[in-house]
Amino acid sequence: MDFDVIIIGSGPGGYVTAIRASQLGLKTAIVERAELGGICLNWGCIPTKALLKSGEVYEQLSHLGDYGLSVSGAAFDFAKIIERSRGVAATMNKGVAFLMKKHKIEVIAGEARLEKGSPAPKVVVALTAGGARTVTAKHVILATGARAREIPTVGLTSDGDRVWTYRDALAPKAQPKTLIVIGSGAIGIEFASFYRALGSEVTVIEAVDRILPVEDEEVSKAAKRAFEKRGIKFRVGAKVTKLSKSKSGVSVALEVGGKAETLEAEVAIVAVGITGNVENLGLEALGAKVDRGHMVTDSHSQTNVPGLYAIGDVAGPPWLAHKASHEGVHCIEHIAGLKPANLTAPIPGCTYANPQVASIGLTEAAAKAAGHEVRAGRFPFKVNGKAVAAGETEGFVKTVFDGKTGALLGTHMIGHEVTEMIQGFGVAITLEATEEDLMATVYAHPTMSEAMHEAVLDAYGKVLHL
């Protein structure tokens, strides 16, 4: 037995699990076929945040007059923006390499395939440097992540030139003047927001009748209005019937409310979801259960194959880095014989567009559907002192309570830096706070977080500043 545990994939699920494994005294190896840090650090969460920051700062320049400032000759260099983003990714990537070294985790560069073995499958790595190496461990954790879903039947397949996935959109050769984003989830909206901030003509196509469909309806509505104000166009309830390449770029045939329509643009970004990386791993021969592109696991991330676990994106939604890390830590602590708390804490979701969207727990509609007697509260930033002073008055905070027990079921926010505020309610939900505790908490003044307090008070008819 070469290791106690081998982790396949070094994204935020895999590398965090490896660190925890090492802390627990387990001899650990991690197999990575591309860059340490996975999609999140190299092609996802982090480099997009770098791009969005550039877009946000540039957008601010056009509002400088609001603050009594002026600047002349404001401009941007697209190549440098991309370069900065790549540099940020490289920094984070080095950070992971350092962490692996610090925790004495052996990094095996190559692509892994599993073969039958006991007590866990054997891991055969086709080494990046050439040759192969077979390694064995008591436990093997799949953290292979996911990739953009493509729908070839209607032409939603990336070619890296005219049809992009998030990956192409992160490091393009040039900024498209016109852009169609297919899919209005977090990924689609973030790219729409970034390219629009730099002046691209952006149209977002969404199949259901509202954008950011997993968010609370009120947030979807406010987000659409905020993005439209910035010049993003939307086609909701629109079904893509065919994406084809044209001379000028791409042509997207749509069906909206029974009517056919065609949109043209230089480039289209395909952001219609995610599918797990379950291929070429030898899972079929092991008889591992895979359901619609994702590994089937139990509450401790165990698959049906002895000694084989799966965490993060490859184990199914929500496809979020923090979900992967959390699941991974739980999985390895369980393996080490600790008794980690059940994975019941709700997982926050954030969209880093301008304005930002953040939520945790149930939407109002979901709470009602689950049979709760809902009490909802809202508070807009436009009457929050700090927001007014900062000139960031867009958006609101919404709370959803169970009217019978006072349990906070969910909260939903849209506005400036709300992704930094959501954790407060996350702690409250995890600790099972009730409205009483949230009302009794003293919020610092002046902060935008005071809107959280007011949204709680509002749900119980006690709002102060409205």
Next chain:
Amino acid sequence: MSIEILMPALSPTMEEGTLAKWHVKAGDTVQAGDVIAEIETDKATMEVEAVDEGVIEALLVEAGTENVKVNAVIARLSGEGEVAAPAAQEDKKSEPSKSSQPEQAAPAAVSKAAPAATPAPKSADGERVFASPLARRLAQAAGLDLKTIQGSGPHGRVIKADIEAARGKAPAAAPASSGAAAPARQAQSLEQQGIPAGSYDLIPLDGMRKTIARRMTDSFRDVPHFPLTIDLEIDGLLAARAKINAMLEKDGVKVSVNDLVIKAVAVALKRVPEANASYSPDGIAMHHHADIAMAVSIDGGGLITPIIRAAETKGLAQIATEAKDLAARARAKKLKPEEFQGGTFSVSNMGMMGIKSFASIINEPQACILSVGAGEPRPVVKNGALAIATVMTVTLTCDHRVVDGAIGARFLSAFKAMIEDPLTMIV
């Protein structure tokens, strides 16, 4: 300074117990080593000895109180220097440095009628139950006492899921006493099952009964068990026993058939170590010694299984002596926890009660239990002719996760060889 006397943990797993009896009262002077109380756990009754000398200031838990948490303060003792607590009247003793102490101590020591007030200090201690705000509210709404609910949150905090579980389990607000009682099946009351109230007397479940109910239910439901039965001719064994006892008479030791069975089991386990094992999720534990637990029934109900440790290393005389002592103390409920906890193999003998054959329930985590029936003259066929022999039927119940049929059979065959020819035991 007064010394707090805490509810002792009589075993590593003990969480609470019943303070069965006080042997002292407020004002009594005790020496270290004096028995001051009796604690009843689910397994046994234990005496609590004073660790320090001093005067009992106050008994804080009334005799007969159930579910006293380990480490709860059960009494207060005034320390050595202040033995004079009752002497508050004698002015000479009130040194300035201890000015406030005698005043406090005096009333407690004087008022022998204190018991009425005793529960107060305990709750005044504010035995805080850690529970989430939501759990508190849900418990209140459901009329559940948080103290009776085992928390599954961080550091044992009671969370929403615990309240929901408790609510689902006991709609009739069964005083969830440490969750020990037999599970869900009890949900229907006897009345609901057609036995009218008043047509029977209800004996409260004591700790031992609850433990038997829980352990036997768990074992019979969760352990895949099967019995293997064989007949043994014990005329040779009885003859050997007579010889042995004649030899040991001068030492006042008498070896019983059961002692011989224990010895034979221990030696057979050495020869078939696969039967001396325990199932665990991490693997099968192969025990180094044959620690033989023997079931002893207790007058007035219940049973307990004291253990002859490393019986394979002990001679018959020693086994007989130990077994006699353990059985006597078991009946008096005076066993120490380490004397009945653990064990790698059990023997249950109902021969003296005239039972011919029976199959016991696995005593987890042991893999096997041997049920020994009565030795009696029975017709047997020898060399094609009927003959009479003293025959004893034994049944081995096996945990199939550990002991397969063939292992059980090998063990029984080794055991039979020794019982039928006791000389082989010493080879």
